[in-house]
Amino acid sequence: MSKKEIGIYIHIPFCKQKCYYCDFVSFANCENRVEEYVDALCKEIDSYNLEEYEVTSIYFGGGTPSFIDSKFIGKIMSKLKVPKNCETTIEVNPGTVDRKKLLDYKKFGFNRLSIGLQTTDNELLKTIGRIHNFEQFVQNYNLAREVGFENINVDLILALPGGSVGQVKKDLDRVLELKPEHISTYSLIVEEGTPLSKMDLEFPSEDEERKIYWTVKNVLEQNGYVHYEISNFAKPR
Numbered sequence: 001m002s003k004k005e006i007g008i009y010i011h012i013p014f015c016k017q018k019c020y021y022c023d024f025v026s027f028a029n030c031e032n033r034v035e036e037y038v039d040a041l042c043k044e045i046d047s048y049n050l051e052e053y054e055v056t057s058i059y060f061g062g063g064t065p066s067f068i069d070s071k072f073i074g075k076i077m078s079k080l081k082v083p084k085n086c087e088t089t090i091e092v093n094p095g096t097v098d099r100k101k102l103l104d105y106k107k108f109g110f111n112r113l114s115i116g117l118q119t120t121d122n123e124l125l126k127t128i129g130r131i132h133n134f135e136q137f138v139q140n141y142n143l144a145r146e147v148g149f150e151n152i153n154v155d156l157i158l159a160l161p162g163g164s165v166g167q168v169k170k171d172l173d174r175v176l177e178l179k180p181e182h183i184s185t186y187s188l189i190v191e192e193g194t195p196l197s198k199m200d201l202e203f204p205s206e207d208e209e210r211k212i213y214w215t216v217k218n219v220l221e222q223n224g225y226v227h228y229e230i231s232n233f234a235k236p237r
């Protein structure tokens with residue numbers, strides 16, 4: 001009997017700083033809890049018999065998995081016993097990754113990176129509380145290519161404060177130059193209680209937001225990406 005196929009999601013709920021729009025389960029200034037969390041996670045993994053399943057994908061998300069010491073990521077990966085041909089992704093944020101971490105990720109068996117850029121506009125990045133600028137993203141992206149990552153996703157957020165069709169076209173132009181294999185575009189939702197919801201900012205109207213969405217779809221499709229899911233575009237492999 002063939003084994004049941006499963007994908008595994010591993011949540012790393014630690015970040016260097018909370019972005020102003022974020023309502024994910026993630027905590028800043030909790031580095032002293034990382035070891036305890038990873039130990040608990042490993043215990044939980046031990047409670048499953050993964051041999052019973054065919055693991056076809058593993059995704060480390062967060063939070064910011066690249067924020068914690070890569071030795072912890074290695075410890076979790078050794079518990080998962082990554083099978084061959086498994087798509088294994090780790091989310092990294094610019095400003096929290098370096099050559100050593102990227103080389104470690106390769107060694108642990110990751111074959112895909114997802115990099116959180118959100119926008120190429122440095123002022124906007126500051127407004128939404130991101131810890132990095134566009135130049136750091138490019139440097140991290142190039143480093144990832146240098147160490148051999150051949151499958152990279154770039155995350156963008158649409159309809160940011162002050163966002164427009166012109167701004168998103170500029171983002172797409174700059175990202176397309178780098179030729180990532182995958183691009184995710186999520187529309188910003190201003191969640192109640194987040195710092196962003198209390199800031200006096202102007203957001204694109206619904207009409208403008210729709211135009212932004214169609215601009216993204218058209219530009220990415222013209223550049224050979226397949227719109228296979230509402231927020232996701234991939235180059236055929």
Ligand code: SF4
Nearest residue numbers: 015018019022026063
């Ligand atoms: S990096 Fe991601 S998870 Fe962390 S605070 Fe920012 S949006 Fe939230």
